[in-house]
Each structure stands twice: as structure tokens, then as C-alpha cells.
Amino acid sequence: MTSVEGDQDGWAARVLGLAHLESPEGRQVRLERRAAVMLAYLGLEGPSSKLVVASLLWPDSPPTTIRANMRQLLRRLRLLCDGVELVEATSERLALVPGLRLDVAQLKAAAGAHAHAQVLEIARSAGSGSLLSGLELEDCDELSRWLDGARTAVEGWVRAARQQGVTQAMARGDWNTASALVHAWLQQEPESEQAGRHLIQLHYLQGDRDAALAAFERLRATLSRELDVDPMPETLALVRQIEKGTGVRTPPPAAPGAPLPLSVRRPPVLAGREAAWRELEEGFAASQLVFINGEPGVGKSRLVEEFAASKGRWVKLEGRFGDQAIPFASQARAFRLHMAHRPEVILPDWVRTELSRILPELGGERPPPMASEADELRFYDANVEAMRLLMTGYRVVVTDDVQYWDSASSKVFTYAFERLLDSSMDAAHAPRFIDCYRRGELPPYSENSVRQLVDTGRARLIELGPLSEEQVRQLLTGLELPGAEAHADALARYTGGNPLYILETLKHLIETEGLHKDWPHRLPPPGRVGPLLQRRLERLSPRALQCAQLAALAGPFFRTSLVSEVLELSATERLAALAELEAAQVLVGERFSHDLVEEAIRASVSPIAARELHARLAAVLERSQAPAQILSHHWREAGELERARSIQPRPL
Numbered sequence: 001m002t003s004v005e006g007d008q009d010g011w012a013a014r015v016l017g018l019a020h021l022e023s024p025e026g027r028q029v030r031l032e033r034r035a036a037v038m039l040a041y042l043g044l045e046g047p048s049s050k051l052v053v054a055s056l057l058w059p060d061s062p063p064t065t066i067r068a069n070m071r072q073l074l075r076r077l078r079l080l081c082d083g084v085e086l087v088e089a090t091s092e093r094l095a096l097v098p099g100l101r102l103d104v105a106q107l108k109a110a111a112g113a114h115a116h117a118q119v120l121e122i123a124r125s126a127g128s129g130s131l132l133s134g135l136e137l138e139d140c141d142e143l144s145r146w147l148d149g150a151r152t153a154v155e156g157w158v159r160a161a162r163q164q165g166v167t168q169a170m171a172r173g174d175w176n177t178a179s180a181l182v183h184a185w186l187q188q189e190p191e192s193e194q195a196g197r198h199l200i201q202l203h204y205l206q207g208d209r210d211a212a213l214a215a216f217e218r219l220r221a222t223l224s225r226e227l228d229v230d231p232m233p234e235t236l237a238l239v240r241q242i243e244k245g246t247g248v249r250t251p252p253p254a255a256p257g258a259p260l261p262l263s264v265r266r267p268p269v270l271a272g273r274e275a276a277w278r279e280l281e282e283g284f285a286a287s288q289l290v291f292i293n294g295e296p297g298v299g300k301s302r303l304v305e306e307f308a309a310s311k312g313r314w315v316k317l318e319g320r321f322g323d324q325a326i327p328f329a330s331q332a333r334a335f336r337l338h339m340a341h342r343p344e345v346i347l348p349d350w351v352r353t354e355l356s357r358i359l360p361e362l363g364g365e366r367p368p369p370m371a372s373e374a375d376e377l378r379f380y381d382a383n384v385e386a387m388r389l390l391m392t393g394y395r396v397v398v399t400d401d402v403q404y405w406d407s408a409s410s411k412v413f414t415y416a417f418e419r420l421l422d423s424s425m426d427a428a429h430a431p432r433f434i435d436c437y438r439r440g441e442l443p444p445y446s447e448n449s450v451r452q453l454v455d456t457g458r459a460r461l462i463e464l465g466p467l468s469e470e471q472v473r474q475l476l477t478g479l480e481l482p483g484a485e486a487h488a489d490a491l492a493r494y495t496g497g498n499p500l501y502i503l504e505t506l507k508h509l510i511e512t513e514g515l516h517k518d519w520p521h522r523l524p525p526p527g528r529v530g531p532l533l534q535r536r537l538e539r540l541s542p543r544a545l546q547c548a549q550l551a552a553l554a555g556p557f558f559r560t561s562l563v564s565e566v567l568e569l570s571a572t573e574r575l576a577a578l579a580e581l582e583a584a585q586v587l588v589g590e591r592f593s594h595d596l597v598e599e600a601i602r603a604s605v606s607p608i609a610a611r612e613l614h615a616r617l618a619a620v621l622e623r624s625q626a627p628a629q630i631l632s633h634h635w636r637e638a639g640e641l642e643r644a645r646s647i648q649p650r651p652l
Contacts, residue, residue: 011024011081011100013086013101014126015040015103015104015131016103016131016133018133019031019036019135023081029080034057034073035080037137037143037147039086039087039096041056041146042096043096043102044104044153048093048094049447050094051066053094054066054067056143056146057069057140059140059143074089085097103122104131104154107154108157110122111161114610116160116161116162116164124184130151130154130155142440159603160603160605160606162181162195163194163606164606165181166182167606169181170201178202179199179202182195182198182199183199186199190222190226191222191223193219193232193235193535196215196222196235197234197235200212200216200219200235200242201238204242213243227520229514233539261479264479267479268479269475270302271478272468272475273303276462276464277307279460279462280304282460283432283434283460283462284311284396284432287421288458288459288460289417289432289433289435290432291402291435291436291450292434292437292462293438293439293442293461293464294463294464295438295439295466296438296594296595297501297596299499299500300400301400303464304400304434304436307396307434308396311395311432312396313393314396315391315397316399316400317333317337317398317400318333319399319401320556321555321556321595322404322555322633323404323405323406323555324404324406326406326629326630327409328358328409329406329409329556329627330406331383331409331412332359332409335359335386335390339390342393345389347389350382351382353367354367357370380412380415381419383415384415384416388420388423391431394431396433397431398433398434399435401436401595402436402437403446410445410449417453418458467498469488469492471497472488472495472502476488476491479506481515482516483515487509491506500596504533508535508536533600537600539584540580541577543569543576543577544577544580546577547578548581549601549604550567550613550617551590552592553605553610553613553614553637554617557621557630562617563578566616566620586601610637611637611638611639612638614638615639617634618635621634
């Protein structure tokens with residue numbers, strides 16, 4: 001078979017805009033729907049399970065039909081390219097052929113490298129088209145949700161590149177470049193208040209006060225017509241300065257609005273989860289490990305927290321974004337939490353010695369690196385004994401965001417769970433385990449563990465879906481929020497029954513005083529909470545936003561103490577910023593209120609700010625002797641490649 005590896009003049013695939021292939025001679029070949037989606041999926045997700053991709057493309061077909069369909073799809077794609085392979089396919093795995101020029105993969109790589117000029121060039125080449133423009137996947141619900149998220153990610157990369165380009169051009173006084181970028185931005189997102197503010201500033205800085213005020217009036221009309229909202233305080237402050245003829249300065253932080261009702265922060269009624277609760281009860285009675293999966297925002301965490309609390313003493317562990325790059329990061333965090341909650345538990349010396357491989361703070365003489373299976377078995381058995389001692393007395397142990405767990409932690413937990421199940425622990429009082437993860441996002445090593453445990457009957461899987469229209473109405477009734485029930489049908493349609501989307505939309509209506517009005521004429525596309533979250537984040541003060549960005553970049557190693565050290569804030573300033581983030585439901589303690597909030601914060605960091613924050617983080621974490629992988633990651637993201645390469649991880 002012919003390969004395109006290393007052939008820069010070979011075939012190219014375009015999925016930004018209308019999907020098509022381009023031959024080496026420049027001939028365009030139209031891509032059929034499923035072939036285009038498969039290429040886009042592999043370009044964004046990387047090498048993937050063949051079964052997972054095929055099941056997404058043909059969700060209602062039996063396995064034999066799915067396999068036959070995938071063979072035919074790959075064959076048709078090969079014939080379109082005159083026999084050239086664009087996708088490497090084995091019995092288990094699909095991957096793009098190295099060297100294939102796929103625009104969305106190039107865009108993702110450029111965004112990851114903070115090459116904003118390259119991101120904008122790729123976006124310009126796609127014209128006004130979004131990812132897979134015009135493509136609808138109404139017959140593939142899960143794939144449709146993935147496409148919504150992928151389009152949001154692509155839009156976020158382009159938006160961040162535009163922001164960076166505008167900022168740099170304005171800083172050097174290059175008004176023509178800045179103006180071109182802003183106008184392109186507004187052409188794609190006419191309702192973007194951030195882009196509108198840039199345009200107002202540009203006109204004023206070039207001495208055209210009337211044009212600046214006219215731009216504001218156009219922006220105000222667009223926001224009213226498209227989103228049914230008024231301009232933000234930052235925009236109004238900017239315009240007041242211009243009206244007075246003063247120099248444009250950074251506007252003061254927005255005054256905090258009225259606090260959101262407690263019922264909207266955490267609904268008192270757990271609506272529509274009766275069936276899932278029954279399955280949790282059955283799993284608890286059978287001493288099974290229960291896995292719960294579902295889309296982001298569907299309410300997995302809330303369900304298991306309520307259930308665990310009903311059983312007595314319980315504890316919640318979490319995976320964090322970034323864990324997968326650090327062996328035993330998730331397991332080490334779990335042990336630190338357990339030991340903080342159970343200081344009275346004394347671990348045997350041999351257990352402490354073995355765990356010091358991943359918990360250096362346990363002290364003592366560090367054991368030599370593991371060199372045999374016997375060494376590894378002793379380390380694994382130490383994990384089992386530590387879990388047995390530290391978890392005694394708990395009725396339920398909840399682990400959230402299992403999709404982020406690193407491979408080493410996943411492996412040792414599975415080993416420990418099976419040993420604890422087979423041990424002589426009193427079954428009636430042994431803790432029960434509940435693990436939650438995002439549907440379709442488990443890495444292969446975790447997916448295999450889940451499948452094996454379910455197949456052997458040691459675990460059960462509960463798939464949590466969205467709320468029905470009647471269940472949405474039950475949720476709104478429980479909120480006791482005047483005016484909310486009038487929007488029940490519209491909210492159900494708009495959000496697809498996703499509880500997080502429902503609550504974020506309600507918060508938006510409350511903050512824009514739209515709860516007692518008719519349903520807004522325009523909101524972001526249904527099922528897309530991102531723009532509403534982004535608008536909420538834009539209301540944060542600059543200091544609070546920077547604290548949140550620091551938390552996102554620090555990932556698993558974020559501590560509130562880092563805020564003072566990294567951002568050089570006084571204790572009073574730090575506490576004020578953290579209180580603002582808590583009030584806005586961005587942070588809860590030292591973690592984000594939801595994965596989607598964390599993703600929105602991470603997307604808001606400009607490349608220059610990210611490099612600066614990573615450098616500061618690396619310097620602070622270096623003094624606290626953080627793991628080598630973490631230090632190397634932050635120095636690399638800061639652009640200090642030599643310094644990153646000089647850091648050598650210690651063997652376990």
C-alpha cells in the first residue's frame with residue numbers, strides 16, 4: 001500500500017469549512033460525512049480505539065455490522081486517494097498516517113505551541129467555515145456532542161490567537177494589523193464584547209473619538225439583538241472615559257452583583273435520578289465497585305455525593321487534569337488526603353518505606369529503585385495495606401474524574417481493590433467504591449480495567465443521561481426560584497436536559513435580569529455552555545481571573561499558598577481574590593467547581609501570560625522540591641527547554 005509518510009507534496013485533508021481532500025496536483029475530492037468525521041476525530045483526539053470510533057459512527061448497529069462498515073469506509077477513503085493510505089488501521093487501533101497534512105491537526109499543534117500567527121493563518125485558509133461546516137449528526141447523538149465540543153475548542157484556539165495578536169499589535173502601535181485582526185474577529189463573532197472593546201480602544205487611540213463612540217453603539221445594539229444583554233461594566237467604564245476625553249486606562253474591576261440564590265448554587269432536589277439511585281443501592285448491597293459515566297455537567301458528582309452521605313462516613317478523591325503525565329500522581333494525592341483525614345492511623349514501617357517512593361514527605365531512607373517483580377509486588381502490597389488501614393471506618397470512597405488518573409495509579413488501585421475484596425475485611429463494614437468519569441474520555445488502560453471488572457461481576461456500570469422535560473420541571477420546582485418554571489420547556493429544549501447547562505443558563509438569566517422576561521431571542525447554540533461561562537468569567541476582577549488562571553496552569557499541584565508566592569500578592573489581596581472566585585462559583589477550596597469551568601479558565605490564558613505564569617510556578621515549585629516531571633513540564637511551557645531537559649526524574 002502507498003504511504004504519505006514524509007511526503008510533504010502528498011495528499012492533504014481539509015475539515016475546517018467544507019470537508020474535502022486535495023491531491024498533490026491540487027485536485028479537490030469531496031469527503032463523505034463519516035470519512036470527514038473520522039479524520040477530524042483522529043486529528044483532534046490522536047490514535048484511538050478502532051471499536052470506539054466505529055461505535056461513534058454507527059451507534060445503533062451490531063458489532064459485526066460496525067466492523068464491516070469500518071472496513072468499507074477505509075476502503076472507500078483509500079480509493080478516493082488513488083490507493084494512498086491516509087489512516088493506519090490495525091485490528092485494535094486507528095491513527096492518521098504520519099505526514100498527512102490535516103488542517104485541524106495543524107491548528108491544534110500550533111495552538112499548543114502558542115504560535116498564534118500560524119493559528120490565524122490556518123483559520124484564514126478555512127475562510128468563514130467552522131469545523132465540518134454544514135455537517136449535522138442527528139443520527140449519532142454522542143458523536144454530535146463530541147462535534148459540539150470540538151467546534152468550541154477550535155473556536156477557542158482561534159479566539160485566543162486573535163486576542164494575542166491584537167494585544168501584541170496594539171503594544172507596538174501597529175494599528176493596521178490590530179484593526180485587521182479585530183475586524184476579522186468581529187466578522188466571525190459579531191456578539192463578542194471583548195473584540196468590540198478592542199475596536200473602541202483602537203479608534204480612540206488613533207484619535208477618532210466619534211468612531212469609538214459609534215463602535216460602542218453598534219456593539220450595544222448587537223448585544224441587545226443577539227444576546228438580549230447590556231454591555232458589561234468594563235465596557236461602560238471605557239466609554240465613560242472616552243466621553244470625558246481622558247486617556248484610556250485599565251478599567252476598574254466590576255462591582256460584584258447580587259449574590260446568586262443558594263438554590264441555584266446547589267439545587268435542593270435531586271431530580272430524575274431515582275433509577276440510578278436504585279442501582280447504586282444494589283451495587284452497595286453486593287459490595288460491587290460502581291462506575292458512573294456521563295456527559296460533562298450531567299450530575300455525576302452530585303448524585304454520588306448525595307448517595308455516599310446517606311450511607312455514613314465517606315471521603316471523596318479526585319483525578320486532576322495533568323495527572324496522566326506523572327506516574328502515581330493520582331494515587332499519591334489520594335494517600336495525602338487519607339492521611340490528612342486520618343492522622344491517628346500509624347502505618348507500619350515497611351509500608352511507609354515503600355510509599356516513600358511516591359510520598360517523599362514520609363521521610364526515612366529512600367528504598368533502592370525497584371529492580372524485580374518481587375520489588376514491584378512488595379510496593380503494590382504496601383499500597384493495599386495502606387488503603388486497608390486508612391479506609392477502615394469509611395462506608396463509601398468516591399473517586400471523581402477517573403478519566404484523568406494516570407496509568408500507574410489506575411493499575412495499583414485495581415490490584416488493591418481486588419485484594420481488599422478477597423481479604424478477610426468484614427464485608428458488612430468494608431468501604432464501597434464509586435468511580436465517576438466522563439463518557440468516552442477514559443484512556444485505554446482505564447477502559448480495559450472497567451471492562452474486566454464489569455465482565456467478572458466485581459463492578460457494575462451506570463450510565464447517567466440527561467433529564468427529561470418533566471424532570472427539568474421537577475428540578476425548577478425544587479429551586480423555588482420565582483419565574484424559573486415559566487422557562488421549563490424552553491430550558492429543556494435549549495440545554496438538552498443537562499443539569500449544569502440548566503443552572504448556568506439560569507445564572508445568566510438572573511445576572512442579566514432576564515428571568516422575568518420572555519425567553520431571550522438569542523443565546524449561544526443549544527448545548528453550548530462555553531459562551532455563558534466565558535461571559536461569567538469576564539465579570540471577574542483582573543486579580544481574581546489571574547488567580548484562577550494560576551490554578552488552571554498549576555493543575556494537580558495548585559495550593560492557595562501559591563497565589564501569594566507566584567503572583568506576589570499580600571495575604572489580604574489573596575483572600576479577597578479567592579473569596580471572589582468562591583462567590584462566582586469558579587473555585588471551591590483548592591479545586592474548580594467543575595471541569596468545564598477549569599477548561600474555560602485555561603482557554604482564557606494568553607500565550608505570553610501562560611509562559612510567564614509557568615516560569616513563576618516552576619521557580620516556586622522548585623524550591624518546594626516538586627516532582628521532576630512537574631518541574632520539567634512548567635519549564636518547558638515557559639519556553640525554557642534546556643532547563644526542562646536538565647531535570648531528571650528519580651526512579652521509583
